Amino acid sequence: MIRQRDPYQYVLVLFVLTLFVFGGLLMPRVAxxxxxxxxxxxxxxxxxxxxxxxxxxxxxxxxxxxxxxxxxxxxxxxxxxxxxxxxxxxxxxxxxxxxxxxxxxxxxxxxxxxxxxxxxxxxxxxxxxxxxxxxxxxxxxxxxxxxxxxxxxxxxxxxxxxxxxxxxxxxxxxxxxxxxxxxxxxxxxxxxxxxxxxxTDLSAHANRLHQAELPVIQAFQAWGKALPEAARTILESLMWLMNLPGEYWFVFLLIVAVASLQGPVAMLQLVAAAVMAILLSTWLKDVLHSPRPFYLIPDLQNGEAYGYGFPSGHTLLATVIWGMLWLRFCATRSWHRAKAGLLFLVVLVLGQAMARVWYGVHFISDTLAAILIGILLLVACARLITPETIRGKSIWLGITVLTGIAAGMTQLPQHTYLFAVSLGVFLSLDALPKRTLNLSVTRHFLVATCLLLGAGGIAYGSMKLANASSVSPIILSLRAVGAFLLALWLVAGSSVLLRLLAEPEPKQ
Incomplete structure (x- = not known):
């Protein structure tokens, strides 16, 4: 007989953790x-x-x-x-x-x-x-x-x-x-x-490594801007495309596509990896306080960014996301497919790093360190976040506790949103399908459309409510509730939609 865990243990832990997090958030410093x-x-x-x-x-x-x-x-x-x-x-x-x-x-x-x-x-x-x-x-x-x-x-x-x-x-x-x-x-x-x-130039206030990198970044940007107009347009378009995998909205679209085509379990692997990558990069930035290149030389700014620079959050996230997709679709297949996929992965990650340097928002060392950290995190995710473990409540309880502790200690808004996402996933795990579901291409597309429409409605509603308030704790809470509902919708919503639209299970 399989012994069932008492669900009230989870509820008690999450209740205490939620009080800890939001108690800290309501303090004047975070407000x-x-x-x-x-x-x-x-x-x-x-x-x-x-x-x-x-x-x-x-x-x-x-x-x-x-x-x-x-x-x-x-x-x-x-x-x-x-x-x-x-x-x-x-x-x-x-x-x-x-x-x-x-x-x-x-x-x-x-x-x-x-x-x-x-x-x-x-x-x-x-x-x-x-x-x-x-x-x-x-x-x-x-x-x-x-x-x-x-x-x-x-x-x-x-x-x-x-x-x-x-x-x-x-x-x-x-x-x-x-x-x-x-x-x-x-x-x-x-x-x-x-x-x-x-x-126009505060490079004298930078450390020696950054002082050595700044002329390289300046030379790179000067080379690109000196290209003929057509070639420069192509370069700028390529940098924009390479920069996409580190953008949160692009990662969200990838997660929706994986949920629609591969199911909620594959989606959960991607969500867990993304949460850990964002948590780690934002924590390191908050600890190390490393400036961005355009803070020192404003003329280097070609793109928008705020906060500290080390490590590159975009590059770290891209390394983990593309790495997780490679592990799922290429690594376990044929040797030739694994090699081709790995080459593609390297190009995408290095392209992401190059784009961040081109935009003047990261030093070269920021991106190289992010790639190294991303590889280490990817190895850990490959061992811990498997299709078997990701369905269990234990791993999501651990992620929820970790993000909750981080939110309470650092009081960073990003960590509060990560806690809300993790809590939403944890509370919706019981909705996961118990069997493999088969859908036609049209129905996969319908699932993706419904997920995007629902997510858009949640995001728009939380944004409108948050913009209507001028009280910081209320704004933060409303955005966190939006993140919680978004995670709940992605997991529970995709599970329900897939079950409703799946082909009937063949009779024995």
Whole structure:
């Protein structure tokens, strides 16, 4: 007789883990609110007309100005812009909070000059930097100048980028607190000016390895840009194609295709490998704090990226994903097929690495290290994530616990989403088909279409709900719920669809 495990053990473990994760996420540090959440009445900017400090004050923010531009931060959780600021901790004065948050989010040491305004439960201060602000001379496509901020404490975890920009160029819905838009220019005008130093090259601040790599990257990009127009167009198109396997949306489409054609078990192998690759790369980035090439030389930027650079997450993910597909479709087949597939795998992975260097978002060492780490992770996945083990709850319980602990300790939004995905997979394992299912080509296509439509609806709904809020914990929770439902739909939804559309089981 086979002894069944008590399901309540799993429920208890996951309940405790969920409390641990979301308890940490609701702490002020992760909330990362840059101002108080409620925005209401218009108050004069004259200090003499300011009311007494509210007793329920919860947040403070800094206005930092140079000319007709001001410092703004692009947030990871809300994916919108705001001025630097956050929650008041440990009963600190509001001015101390504004000073601390400016340092943590932008890396700038500031003096708080004066109180500009109370915005319900937030205090808005005029601040002046103690040293000149290092600003990239080259503006981006939106005429924003990047501020050298990769050394800031919350860079990459809460803050994507720091800009020096005009508040007048903000697009609709781009600023986190829409009610503040009419005051931003007034606040900026009432703030004393901070000094700025524009730079084109900070390579002297890099380590020796990066200093040696930067001329190689510059030469590579210069060679590509010097090609005839037709050849340059082909090169840029090739780099775009090679870069796709590291993009999350492309990996998602691959997972849907595998679920539709090979079934949910094969899909689970790919999902588990992708989760581990993303978890490892984001954790290493958060620990090592290695800058990207275009942070040091802005002219190298040909593509978008944020956070730290080592290792290359795109390259690591591509190595693991293509490697898992090679193991499934080539490695166990004929020797010639295995060799041809391995050659194709090498081309794709090296192409991915080359594309990241071409875009100026990674050093060569970032990509080579990512390939090595990806190979080691692939070997581990090949041994642990087999078609037999991936159906069991034990391995997914382990992945869920691992991602949950990572989310609670690092408090990175990416780790919260990985925990939500792992939990969604774990809770939907009972829906997996018990037998091999046979479908026609048309029905495979129908399964893929239904999966994409359902996933699109979940993603759109969670995005709309998250964009409607300005409260960081709520935004993070809504996005995590969306990731959870997406995983639930991919596993349970694909299983149900395949069973409904499968050919009848032959009678004995």
């Amino acid at each position: 990362g609110a840059t101002e108080a959440e409620a925005i209401t009445e218009n108050i004069s900017l004259q200090p003499s007309s300011l009311p007494e400090q509210p007793t329920d004050l919860v947040g403070a923010a800094c206005v930092i100005r140079h000319g007709k531009k001001m410092i703004m931060v692009s947030e990871v959780i809300s994916q919108k812009l705001s001025i630097p600021g956050g929650y008041i901790d440990n009963r600190d004065p509001a001015s101390v909070t504004a000073q601390r948050e400016a340092k943590e989010e932008t890396g700038l040491d500031v003096d708080v000059v004066q109180l500009l305004q109370y915005r319900d439960r937030a205090a808005i201060f005029a601040c002046v930097t103690k040293q000149p602000i290092l600003v990239a001379e080259r503006p981006d496509n939106f005429q924003r100048h990047d501020v050298a901020s990769w050394h800031a404490q919350h860079f990459g975890s809460e803050i994507k980028k720091v800009y020096l920009m005009s508040p007048l160029v903000l697009a609709d819905g781009e600023y986190r607190y829409s009610g503040d838009l009419e005051y931003l220019y007034q606040w900026m005008q009432a703030t004393p000016e901070s000094d700025v130093v524009f730079f």
